[in-house]
Structure formats: C-alpha cells, structure tokens
Amino acid sequence: MSRRVLVLAHTGREESLRAAWDACTQLHSSGLVPVLQKSELADIERFFGALDTPIEILNDHVSLEDVELVMVLGGDGTILRAAELVREVDVPLLGVNLGHVGFLAESERADLAQTVEWIASRQYTVEERMTxxxxxxxxxxxxxxxxxxxxxxxxxxxxxxxxxxxxxxxxxxxxxxxxxxxxxxxxxxxxxxxxxxxxxxxxxxxxxxxxxxxxxxxxxxxxxxxxxxxxxxxxxxxxxxxxxxxxxxxxxxxxxxxxxxxxxxxxxxPVRLARTHKTPFSARLVRKFELPIHGWRGPAPRSGEVHTGPIPVIRTLSPAPLPSPRDVESPRDGEPSDPTNAK
Structure with a gap:
C-alpha cells in the first residue's frame, strides 16, 4: 500500500515553494507519494515550471483520510493553517521551520533531506496537543x-x-x-x-x-x-x-x-504533532529563544552509590534548675549581699 505525505507550504514566499519542490522530489525518491493541494501545485509550477515528480492532488486523486502525514513548510502561522485542515481527521503534522522562531516546527530547512529519511523509515513519534x-x-x-x-x-x-x-x-x-x-x-x-x-x-x-x-x-x-x-x-x-x-x-x-x-x-x-527526535522542552526553549547557558556545569558526576551509616544520636545535658525566689533572699539596705563576708 502506498504511503502518502501531504506537503503544505506558505505559497506567498518563493523560498517556501522551492522547499515544497525539493520535498516532493525527495519524498518520491524515498518511495513515498507526495500529495499537494491544487492551488499550491499551480503556484509551484508558475514559479518553476512543471514538476517531473509524479504528484497526487488532494481531493482529486486522494482524500485527506488516506494521507499518513502532513509535512508543513513554513512558520507557526502555516502550521496553524494546516491544523485547521487536519484536526478532524486525526492526521499528524510535522513542521519544517522556514520562519523566525517556529516554535511548533520540528526541524529546520537545512534538515529537510534528513526529515524525509526519518519519515520514510517511520522514525517519528506523535504527541497530542490540547486545544x-x-x-x-x-x-x-x-x-x-x-x-x-x-x-x-x-x-x-x-x-x-x-x-x-x-x-x-x-x-x-x-x-x-x-x-x-x-x-x-x-x-x-x-x-x-x-x-x-x-x-x-x-x-x-x-x-x-x-x-x-x-x-x-x-x-x-x-x-x-x-x-x-x-x-x-x-x-x-x-x-x-x-x-x-x-x-x-x-x-x-x-x-x-x-x-x-x-x-x-x-x-x-486535540491536534497531533509528529516528532522526529525526543528533545526535552527545556532544550527547545534554549534553542528557539537563543537563551544564554554559558557556565552551566550540569549534574555532578557520580562514581558510585554512597551508603549512609546510622544517624548518630546526640544526647543533650539538661541545664541545672534555676533557684526559686524563696531560696534567694534579697539583701536588706546596709547589709552585705554575701552573709559569709559579714563582720
């Protein structure tokens, strides 16, 4: 059975259309069937001419339910547009960032070929995001x-x-x-x-x-x-x-x-997002916002388990009781305070 991948791009940018052209070519070379929307195929052919790669047209040749994955080429806005398209059919999105921060995207434009290889070998996981x-x-x-x-x-x-x-x-x-x-x-x-x-x-x-x-x-x-x-x-x-x-x-x-x-x-x-590598969210924050982390030492190396002995019991001595007021009489006026020194 053929595995189909829908390619969605920001059609208002030539860079996105070029990335869509490259993605379709690489998907076909990896044994996958690239799928495009009719309007986006027309935009690509207007810029670069007819595609040599066999392309299926969404809703003409194939329905959205027959697509395994949607590869989104663009920034977070393009991914949000794609989420509108696939939310009701349970198809995951995999974003390739062509924008600025691209927090929802999984990879960058330079990793496009590697991303296609991961898709072809099914080396991706899917997580659900709350809506x-x-x-x-x-x-x-x-x-x-x-x-x-x-x-x-x-x-x-x-x-x-x-x-x-x-x-x-x-x-x-x-x-x-x-x-x-x-x-x-x-x-x-x-x-x-x-x-x-x-x-x-x-x-x-x-x-x-x-x-x-x-x-x-x-x-x-x-x-x-x-x-x-x-x-x-x-x-x-x-x-x-x-x-x-x-x-x-x-x-x-x-x-x-x-x-x-x-x-x-x-x-x-929910909306389902595909992930090709299990990067901790903290690392994504650092990378996307370019946060300074210089000087970080990380967890201390552990050479082995440390066994703690019994907790020592510390005994405290009770202080001597204070004398009561009856045991101590106040000296009268004119008398020495110490009776032993009286003459």
Missing amino acids: IDVQVWIKGQKIWHTWALNEAAIEKANRERMLEVVTEVDERPLTSFGCDGVVMATPTGSTAYAFSSGGPVVWPEVEALVIVPISAHALFAKPLVVSPRSKLAVEIMNRTDALGVLWCDGRRSVDLPPGARVEVTRSAT
Missing part, C-alpha cells in the same frame, strides 16, 4: 463557536479606548479591570501571544489553561494558571461603549460589542 473550545454569547444567544490550538485573544477594537472586562473561573467572577485585552491560552500557546503579554511558559506535558491580561490597569490582574477542567469566561462590560474583537490563533475573528461573553473550555479534539 480549546471557544464560544461567544450575546444576550443569551450563542453567536459564534470555534476552537484554537494556541489561544483565544480578546483585544480592544479601537486604539484610543480601553476595554472594561470582568474575568470568571468556574462560573465565579474573579476581578474586573480596564485593559487592552485578555489572552486565554493552552500550554502550546503559552510560548506565543500569551508569552509576549507577560504570561508564564507552560511545558506541553502540563495540562492547564492560562489567562493573561494585556496591559491591565489594575493591581490584581496577573497571569493565572488554572485546571484544564475549568471553565473560563471574559465579559465585555457595559460601563463604556468600547468594542472588542476576538481572535482565535490569529486566523479567525468576531466582533465583541459591550455585553458580549466569551467562554473557553478544553476541547475533546
């Missing part, structure tokens, strides 16, 4: 329903007006404040918009939700990490007529008038 379910309510009516892999970000619509919001956790109000917005993120999104807004970095293995105010005008408006079973909500208050806008993963948006309510819960459908 969130996002609903918008106005006057008791649900007007919008979507999902996000990184975050649901509420922002002010007008530069000159702050938003007045109240936050809620598990159907209990927490605090209200004026701000530029509020980010509700997953652990995956903790290194994206939430991180830029001052939120904590959450390891992907940690199941949690993060709330991060943006430029809040309040004393108690700090980033919060809550249970993944919690229900988060942010309401746009009616104290002003300031308008907001909700963005999910920076790709889908809806306007928020005063009185609008945004609810966020954990989604039952």
Whole structure:
C-alpha cells in the first residue's frame, strides 16, 4: 500500500515553494507519494515550471483520510493553517521551520533531506496537543463557536479606548479591570501571544489553561494558571461603549460589542504533532529563544552509590534548675549581699 505525505507550504514566499519542490522530489525518491493541494501545485509550477515528480492532488486523486502525514513548510502561522485542515481527521503534522522562531516546527530547512529519511523509515513519534473550545454569547444567544490550538485573544477594537472586562473561573467572577485585552491560552500557546503579554511558559506535558491580561490597569490582574477542567469566561462590560474583537490563533475573528461573553473550555479534539527526535522542552526553549547557558556545569558526576551509616544520636545535658525566689533572699539596705563576708 502506498504511503502518502501531504506537503503544505506558505505559497506567498518563493523560498517556501522551492522547499515544497525539493520535498516532493525527495519524498518520491524515498518511495513515498507526495500529495499537494491544487492551488499550491499551480503556484509551484508558475514559479518553476512543471514538476517531473509524479504528484497526487488532494481531493482529486486522494482524500485527506488516506494521507499518513502532513509535512508543513513554513512558520507557526502555516502550521496553524494546516491544523485547521487536519484536526478532524486525526492526521499528524510535522513542521519544517522556514520562519523566525517556529516554535511548533520540528526541524529546520537545512534538515529537510534528513526529515524525509526519518519519515520514510517511520522514525517519528506523535504527541497530542490540547486545544480549546471557544464560544461567544450575546444576550443569551450563542453567536459564534470555534476552537484554537494556541489561544483565544480578546483585544480592544479601537486604539484610543480601553476595554472594561470582568474575568470568571468556574462560573465565579474573579476581578474586573480596564485593559487592552485578555489572552486565554493552552500550554502550546503559552510560548506565543500569551508569552509576549507577560504570561508564564507552560511545558506541553502540563495540562492547564492560562489567562493573561494585556496591559491591565489594575493591581490584581496577573497571569493565572488554572485546571484544564475549568471553565473560563471574559465579559465585555457595559460601563463604556468600547468594542472588542476576538481572535482565535490569529486566523479567525468576531466582533465583541459591550455585553458580549466569551467562554473557553478544553476541547475533546486535540491536534497531533509528529516528532522526529525526543528533545526535552527545556532544550527547545534554549534553542528557539537563543537563551544564554554559558557556565552551566550540569549534574555532578557520580562514581558510585554512597551508603549512609546510622544517624548518630546526640544526647543533650539538661541545664541545672534555676533557684526559686524563696531560696534567694534579697539583701536588706546596709547589709552585705554575701552573709559569709559579714563582720
């Protein structure tokens, strides 16, 4: 049975189209069947001419369910676009970074040939990343329903007006404040918009939700990490007529008038990311953000087990009891304090 790999690229950049051309050629040479969307194949052929490699067209020759893996060539934005395509069909994504940070990507452009070899030999694992379910309510009516892999970000619509919001956790109000917005993120999104807004970095293995105010005008408006079973909500208050806008993963948006309510819960459908090497998340942080680690010594070398003997018992001597007031009489006026020296 043929193994098919869908190649998705950032079609607005010539570098991405060149990488897609190379990926298709290398996939075919490794015995895999490259698959492209019709529009992306047209963009590649417009730049470089007709491909010599046999290509199957998604939805014409093959369905998405028949694809083993999606190779995404681009930055995190391209991976988020690919996640929209594959989330409902349980196909993993493997990102090759062509952008700047590319935190969701697994490898770099220079490793493209090696990445294809790993795919061909099935030397990759798949991990599931939590997503969130996002609903918008106005006057008791649900007007919008979507999902996000990184975050649901509420922002002010007008530069000159702050938003007045109240936050809620598990159907209990927490605090209200004026701000530029509020980010509700997953652990995956903790290194994206939430991180830029001052939120904590959450390891992907940690199941949690993060709330991060943006430029809040309040004393108690700090980033919060809550249970993944919690229900988060942010309401746009009616104290002003300031308008907001909700963005999910920076790709889908809806306007928020005063009185609008945004609810966020954990989604039952995750996004699957393929990993070709088991790099600890801390090492990914160092590499992606170029963190300084000079001077690190690491764990001390262990020559063997150290056996600890019995713990010694230290005996303490009880202090002599202090004399009672009856045993010591105060000297009278004119008398010596020591009776033995009296004459």
